[in-house]
Amino acid sequence: MRRWLAWLGIRLQARLAWPADALAGVVGDLVVAAVGVAVVLALYAHVQDLRGWSAGEVLMAWGLAQASLAGTRAAFGGLWVLNRRYVLGGDLDRVLLRPADPFAQVMVDHADPGPLWGLVAGLGVFGWGAGEAGVALGVVQVLAVVGFVFGGVALIAGVLTTMASVGFFVRHEGSAVGLAAQGIAFAHVPLDALPPAWALLVTTAVPFAFTGVVPAAWFTGHAPWAAVAWGQPLVGLAAFGLGQVVWRVGLRWYGSVGH
């Protein structure tokens, strides 16, 4: 454990050695937050509700999803470069030579505190939305937020690990990972507003709705999702577990490029 913490400390130090680049990342996260909120506000300037969801409720869903995405980028940023640098580039060779778990090594290698600003912004938007929607945030609700964000991080990391690990069998540069991450845009859309096929997709095969609207329904009471929202952390763990299985199977297929 001490070894992992020391390694993480070195990584964070290295990241902060380039303050301009780190600042650019912070600006990027805050800009994305501002754009998402601006779109929701512009939409609700014309309507009172969207298939039964108020502006505050949609902002809650958006905030939860963004917080989870930011947490994933901070802790699992390695997934975005896994294919290009490690699988195709051959950097996995040196990782496999070390005694520590290869997945953990790659993730710690790219741990980055920068995106955590996005997590703060996401939680801020969630709190603002809760205020607008008249949802009181007591101790239980705050604990639920923590649980849902952890569940959301596990879910997104799991889906992206699966996509990245597919690269062991079908070579890709990681574009599939970026594409899957883009799917998080679906997380704040009320499911009734999506075409049925898409609603099915984002609640089953790529269950990103479980990072936004579904946990938000737990606070707002929207049926039927309020009843299943408590299972969100389990969905997250299942997705993470699946990602780990595909990663381990894929690792056996890894062919070194001869580093």
Added chain:
Amino acid sequence: MRPGLAAARLGATHRFTWRLEVVVAALSALAVVVVNASLWIAAADHGPVAGLAKPALGTYVVVAWLVAVAVGGRVEEWVGERFYTGAIASDLVRPMDLHAWALARHLGRSAASMLLTAVPVFAVMGLWFPVALPRHLVTWGLFAVSVSLAAVVGGQIGFLVGLLAFRLGRVTGVAHLKAAAVWLLSGAMIPIFALPVRVQDLVAVLPFQALAHVPAVLFTERVTGPEAFGLLGLQAFWALLLWGACRLGWAWAQRRIVVWGG
């Protein structure tokens, strides 16, 4: 002219080269446009939004995003990267200067993006959303001219932002800000008609509406006749103004370049 065509062909070829990337770009645009169209069409449940009924609103939202993605490109990252890596040194000995080269390359890339991303995604969107094709043949011509001008404007905005690398070193942060401005003020994510009146006044004096709003209103035939030509004139005005700004900017940037050996 010939180097320009070569650059345009190169830009288009790069866009075609990686088949998986082509599929990913199309799916990526599809995902965003499904989200955007779902939200705006649901908003029109109780009646027109900002004067647009469901079919017109759906078509506007889909066309605006697809055109913005196709003509937006990432010229600023390309220029910034060339400065950062030092590739700019070899650009200075090309038969074309960097501005013309970047613009020609961007136009080729935009044309390929329209064919490979915008057209198939628009066709697929028809499966789930009320989108409509123009009723008049002349609209297709106006739309084609408008998209071409949008690409010229988009490429030059990107080039100007990229030139900031000569001052800032990296343009990652500024590129984020530029992307946000395009998303919010071009009509790509929020129809211009749906913005607050004060923001609409601001948009009227900025070049971003030339990127998505103008092609979308022409495609939906919300604006026709002489007014349509007026919009094309507005796009041409921005294209020329930005051309001048890029020339000045590139002249300034060249004075800042110091090449240390080869």
